[in-house]
Amino acid sequence: MSDQIAPVTSPPTPAARLIRAGWLWSILNSVLSVVIFLALWEGLIRLFDVPVWLVPKPSDFLGRFLVDYPEILRNALATSVTLAAGFGLGVVIAVPLALLMVSIGALERGLYPVIVFLNIMPKTVIGPILIIWFGVSPLVSVLVVFLMCFFPVLVDSMHGFRAVDPRLDYITRSMGATPWQAFRYVRLPASMSHIFAGMRIGIVKAVEGVIIAEFIGSSAGLGFMIMRASSFMNMELLFCGLVAVAIVALIFNALLATSERIMMPWVRPR
Amino acid sequence: MSVGASINARGLTKSYGSGEGAFHALGPIDLDIKPGEFVSLIGPSGCGKSTTMLLVSGLEPPSAGSIAIDGRPLTKPITEIGIVFQDHLLLEFRTAMKNVLLQQEIRGLDRAESRQRAEHLFARLGLVGAEDRYPWQLSGGMRQRVSIARALVHDPSMLLMDEPFGALDAISRTQIRHDLEMLWLETRKTVLFITHSIDEAIGLSDRVFVMSRSPGRIVDEIKIDLPRPRPAHLGEYPDFAAYTKRIYSVFEKLGVYKFD
Ligand SMILES: Nc1ncnc2c1ncn2[C@@H]1O[C@H](COP(=O)(O)OP(=O)(O)OP(=O)(O)O)[C@@H](O)[C@H]1O
Numbered sequence: 001m002s003d004q005i006a007p008v009t010s011p012p013t014p015a016a017r018l019i020r021a022g023w024l025w026s027i028l029n030s031v032l033s034v035v036i037f038l039a040l041w042e043g044l045i046r047l048f049d050v051p052v053w054l055v056p057k058p059s060d061f062l063g064r065f066l067v068d069y070p071e072i073l074r075n076a077l078a079t080s081v082t083l084a085a086g087f088g089l090g091v092v093i094a095v096p097l098a099l100l101m102v103s104i105g106a107l108e109r110g111l112y113p114v115i116v117f118l119n120i121m122p123k124t125v126i127g128p129i130l131i132i133w134f135g136v137s138p139l140v141s142v143l144v145v146f147l148m149c150f151f152p153v154l155v156d157s158m159h160g161f162r163a164v165d166p167r168l169d170y171i172t173r174s175m176g177a178t179p180w181q182a183f184r185y186v187r188l189p190a191s192m193s194h195i196f197a198g199m200r201i202g203i204v205k206a207v208e209g210v211i212i213a214e215f216i217g218s219s220a221g222l223g224f225m226i227m228r229a230s231s232f233m234n235m236e237l238l239f240c241g242l243v244a245v246a247i248v249a250l251i252f253n254a255l256l257a258t259s260e261r262i263m264m265p266w267v268r269p270r
Numbered sequence: 271m272s273v274g275a276s277i278n279a280r281g282l283t284k285s286y287g288s289g290e291g292a293f294h295a296l297g298p299i300d301l302d303i304k305p306g307e308f309v310s311l312i313g314p315s316g317c318g319k320s321t322t323m324l325l326v327s328g329l330e331p332p333s334a335g336s337i338a339i340d341g342r343p344l345t346k347p348i349t350e351i352g353i354v355f356q357d358h359l360l361l362e363f364r365t366a367m368k369n370v371l372l373q374q375e376i377r378g379l380d381r382a383e384s385r386q387r388a389e390h391l392f393a394r395l396g397l398v399g400a401e402d403r404y405p406w407q408l409s410g411g412m413r414q415r416v417s418i419a420r421a422l423v424h425d426p427s428m429l430l431m432d433e434p435f436g437a438l439d440a441i442s443r444t445q446i447r448h449d450l451e452m453l454w455l456e457t458r459k460t461v462l463f464i465t466h467s468i469d470e471a472i473g474l475s476d477r478v479f480v481m482s483r484s485p486g487r488i489v490d491e492i493k494i495d496l497p498r499p500r501p502a503h504l505g506e507y508p509d510f511a512a513y514t515k516r517i518y519s520v521f522e523k524l525g526v527y528k529f530d
């Protein structure tokens with residue numbers, strides 16, 4: 001019993017892992033590719049001499065960031081709050097519901113067809129109905145975001161809970177675990193990678209949803225700002241809006257990836 | 271707590287599935303294991319050894335027959351128990367130490383004390399240095415030893431071990447066999463030990479139950495009268511050869527072995 005255990009690169013602390021596994025790296029990487037992309041854009045527009053009112057150059061609209069940053073920031077913040085609220089609500093409701101449906105066969109048989117139907121239906125068509133119910137308010141956007149991310153999270157969580165090796169029950173049962181303990185210590189962590197997969201799809205859908213919702217039913221947010229810029233033919237501000245949306249999406253993706261790394265430190269690094 | 275429990279089973283039978291597709295996997299068998307006794311179950315692959323373990327632990331219901339633990343009929347999983355499953359069933363999202371300490375967390379045992387016991391077991395099982403590794407960072411033999419530590423850390427009164435040394439090399443096997451014997455001599459838990467190894471069965475047990483091919487039944491019961499602790503090389507005892515021969519001849523009679 002004296003075989004040597006090779007010193008593994010000792011399991012890094014979550015913080016160390018975070019940095020190594022890529023926060024800084026991925027940010028640096030994406031900044032670099034964005035810069036290259038913008039440079040190409042600038043070069044091509046200059047080469048073909050495209051007028052500003054048709055397609056602005058980065059040098060035209062990036063300057064607007066400096067001038068209009070209070071407005072852009074305010075709207076970006078509004079969009080982020082809506083996103084966070086809708087997405088948070090989606091996850092908090094979808095994950096427990098997934099567990100319930102997987103655990104109670106009757107519930108799954110009853111609800112699943114409804115969910116499949118709602119999932120196929122384009123969620124944005126609900127926007128106008130929501131406006132009638134709630135008026136032009138941030139609530140409409142929150143609800144659209146909620147609907148957009150709810151289904152992917154629900155479906156993947158159900159998948160995850162179902163994929164847990166049923167024999168792991170043997171372990172918890174022979175330890176006398178309560179149902180809550182079995183969930184908390186085994187089923188939840190065992191399905192975590194599926195839940196995160198659902199959330200990754202969900203966040204993409206949520207960003208899509210929040211902008212469309214703000215187009216139609218909001219008086220704040222980047223979607224609203226873009227719509228207004230469009231009606232004033234303000235090309236520069238419009239493109240600033242596009243870039244800001246991309247940045248918000250990137251930040252939410254990065255936050256999700258980071259929390260995934262922190263919450264699932266056991267995942268084999270690729 | 272660590273006083274062994276008695277196990278008594280009557281007419282234990284298990285069929286998997288139902289109706290046309292039902293598969294008769296085990297029995298009927300009777301088992302009588304005294305408190306503190308070390309009993310091995312040996313038999314050909316697929317004869318129902320793992321099934322027997324699941325029934326005795328209360329994790330699967332029998333199709334017929336009954337089991338009593340310490341005289342009380344078994345109706346739900348026993349918790350005063352340590353189980354080593356055939357494919358160790360470690361939680362991939364917990365480190366080796368955390369897998370073992372799951373016992374402490376779920377049972378609400380004293381943390382410091384359990385931690386100390388776990389460390390002691392890790393030292394005993396040659397796992398020092400592996401505490402913070404995840405199962406995918408461990409070798410097959412190490413995983414198996416972690417699952418042995420998990421089965422022992424809470425000092426249960428009963429141990430069920432399903433081929434616990436199957437993934438170990440011959441040298442480690444002999445050592446860990448001795449370690450288990452010493453541990454058992456200290457604490458006298460009731461042990462039901464499943465193995466394919468005749469040496470292991472004779473080297474560890476008070477009694478060996480020999481099972482027939484599927485659907486398994488107990489066809490022979492051999493009392494092993496060898497002094498303890500038993501040496502690494504059992505060949506020293508003339509009786510050992512006799513016990514071995516008896517098990518082989520049972521298997522030959524059953525057609526498990528065909529030597530011309
Ligand atoms: N969950 C199950 N469903 C259906 N059949 C099963 C199930 N578990 C086991 N069996 C069948 O029951 C029989 C006994 O299985 P068991 O695992 O108890 O054998 P075993 O003696 O432990 O074999 P081994 O030595 O190979 O581990 C086998 O034929 C197996 O195919």
Ligand SMILES: [Mg+2]
Pocket residue numbers: 319320321356432
């Ligand atoms: Mg087996």
